Amino acid sequence: MRIGQIAIDLDPLRANRDYRRLFTGRFVSMAGNAVATTAANWQVYGLTHSSLDVGLLTLASGAGMFVGLLNGGMLADRHDRRTVLMLVQLPQAVLAALLMVNSLLSHPALWPLYVITFSIGLCSGLSSPASTAATPALVGDAKLPAAAALNATASQLGQLGGPAIAGLLIAGPGVATCYAIDAFCFAVFGLAMIGLRPMPPVTRAQRPGLRSLAEGFRYVRHSGVVGGMLLVDTNAMLFGMPQALFPALASTHFHGGSTTFGLLTAAPGLGAMIGAATSGWTGRVRRPGVVVIGAGIVWGSAIALFGIVDSLPLALFFLALAGMGDLISEVLRNALLQRYTPDELRGRVSSLYLAQVTGAPALGNVEAGGVARLISPAFSVVSGGLACVAGALVLGAAIPALRHAKLAGSVSESATKSPQESTA
Secondary structure, eight states, rough: OOOOHOOOHHHHHHOOOOOOOHHHHHHHHHHHHHHHHHHHHHHHHHHOOOOHHHHHHHHHHHHHHHHHHHHHHHHHTOHHHHHHHHHHHHHHHHHHHHHHHHHHHOOOOOOOHHHHHHHHHHHHHHHHHHHHHHHHHHHHGGGGHHHHOOOOOOHHHHHHHHHHHHHHHHTTTTTHHHHHHHHHHHHHHHHHHTOOOOOOOSOOOOSSSSSHHHHHHHHHHHHHHHHHHHHHHHHHHHOOOGGGGGIIIIIISSSSOOHHHHHHHHHHHHHHHHHHHGGGGGGSSSSSHHHHHHHHHHHHHHHHHHHHHHHHHHHHHHHHHHHHHHHHHHHHOOOOOOOOSSSSHHHHHHHHHHHHHHHHHHHHHHHHHHHHHHHHHHHHHHHHHHHHHHHHHHHHHHHHHHTOOOOOSOOGGGGSSSSHHHOO
């Protein structure tokens, strides 16, 4: 296989000006948010010395995003997706500025961190389905895997560079600088959307409400491919998400400070970047669903091994390996999602998918923090990774529609069966 067949496909960026703007805006905002999130986690741990409280901060962000996603999906299927993207950036910039103000107080309060984080998550949830649903219209079906890889790359670049930069900034000028950077990045995203062409949905959905939302739920429930992907990723994030433990592990297990914390947080992003840089092969996979299941097994195994080792370099290696597996899974899950969802439902189905992507890690962090408090952080990490592997094996065997999903050719009838129907 030639290097050109392995390297990430850049054609969507080269060929489409509007996609370049969307990609740039997403990347900048994700990077800024990663810096601010890392700072908020560290600030909460500094105020409370509790991994559970750090997990609850993640839960607050996830809860806000979950509410926003459910509404954002309906907005994306009814209104111009560019307009939706533009309208939420200014409120997010203001909220990030409020985090900065609170951090500059002589005695920063804890509650604003939860309230503002919830609100930022809410705004992000309102815009994310529009961003996801806009991609197929900009790049076309043939380039969906390439665009998914590029979108994942933007996210992982932010997750890689953001925490590392935040660790240095926390040790230097302080967390207020992290929040100021986040506010600036949200403003940049809004400006990038000004030059984007209008992107109304092909078929305008019914008025937002429970009936419209239920239509998206029904589609996910009856699609073995989309529903199966959500179950596999939920399993991985619910049991194998140790991010809330990173502050405690950095301080007590690896005997470091904010820099060590930043390295632990950034390591999965490094592995994801390596996976993204070599993701050109994903567009030619014959059984992408099998790869998604296998990537879940890689994630869980690497997380369990991370919890066993005492060496920081080795721990970073296993976290990077986990990130690589997650990136490949993310690329194929996003491509399959767009492939198996009609345009008139893409906003709502994307919102449900993104709600799972956000909500499951939030719950997983709370679960990890709770187990760590009851037993120990190391036990929480190892047991969660092993549970993730077991769950991926069981789900992979139980959902044949996902195992037989394809990225090319016609969408088969079996792809729209529910996991329960697929196992009948």
